[in-house]
Amino acid sequence: MPLPAKAFQLWLHQVAPSASTADICRISGIKRTTLAQQLVRGKVAESTLVSISRALDLSPLAALASFEHYEELATRPQPPTPAELVSQIATMDLLRAVISRSAPAYGGYGDEGSSMTPALSPAPHATSVRNWVDAIDDGELRHRVSAATGVAPQNYSAQLTANRLSPELAVATSRAAGVGFTGGLVATGLLTEVEAGWPPGAKQSALDALSDGELTALAGERLQALGKSLRRQEQEQAQTEKIWENLG
């Protein structure tokens, strides 16, 4: 559930007592109409809070944790697991790592040369949400999240497919999996890795710790999933073309 407007206004008054709504919108880049609408409806999106915190040079994580729904964020700081870190590496970066570990004859640098490959792109990536959930899923996770939140499994899956997850569900997923709370918030792009308190280079070290076999198998899975989704897109495209051709 988004943040209650009352609590949000209280927070805003504490962190920026003299700023007007117009000032806040100007510095944070939020449209005035958007903010006004959220306030009228009584629900302020977490992303609004994060944008304003960034603009005011406050920690978005701490700002979120000051709200009742997200108190846990402050109480149990737990670093991301290696699997979570690896899940936040883009598929193309994984493939690049495979190549760079290969023999020079195939364009790689051998085992030692990972420093020669370009730096990993920052999270989130195109399938970061699903990859994150897969990384922490013990097989029953979706059921537990669904039972705890009342969100139907198919709606949950639909969000993962769209590479989205509401912050509330992301936190609920972390809780159900028993991992730190920042993983989901980074995977959904609400917070950056730095804002989440992840040590710099954490993803790279997690990647380096993978054996060649693990890395290759993981890259293979990702590639297969990518192929499937590309094929589905192509089919949809073909269907749409057919409709335009006959009925457009």
Next chain:
Amino acid sequence: MIAILQWTTLAICAFIAAARVPSALRGENRSLFGIFVLMTIAISLSIEPVYAVVDSFLGADNIANLLLRFVIYGTVLLAGYRIAKGFDSAGSVRLIVGPVGLAVLVANAVATLVPFLMANTAGTSAGLSHLPDQTPHNTDLIRLYTAAGRFYPAYIAACLLPPILGVLKRRILPRLVRSGAAILLVGAVAMIVLALSDLLPQRLAYLQYFISSTAVLGLVVGLALIWAGRVRAGKQALRR
């Protein structure tokens, strides 16, 4: 009331057909333009004053009504074929233009022609509801003729139900396409209901006008929405 309904329906169809003129001139999918024009002709032929003029020209034997039936067959055949093909349903395409579909069309054409030729249809009357010759034999023939006239559109509509429902289920398709499909569904159901509407008691017979308007508008507006979907998709592609 019914006159207003019919004229409004005609206005909407004529407007959509006119809007399609520029793209027809550019040579884009002329069959869609054909569907809109045929539909406009069909509706104008079911409106009393227009019908009277056309029929007096054709000899005041209600040949205009026969013409109307075949215009409708042509429209639903063309529209049905395009929709089934566009919605990627090989089965429905076969049922419409395959051997089965053509057999149904021919049988239906015969079932339309024979009672018409056997009946005494002298005296202009739109919808053949107020013919001078009201002998039981003649009214039975006319009833047969009317039933045949409604059967073929209902057959095509039934063939289109599965592909339309299929499109409605595919969430990834553009929203305008899916709303167009939803409206086509309403039109198709109305066409099927229209074929069954002769079972309505006589005092509810006026409902047939609403049902047939719903069927026509469902088809025309549904197709127009899908067309709008393409226009919008084209604009988005340009912006990118």
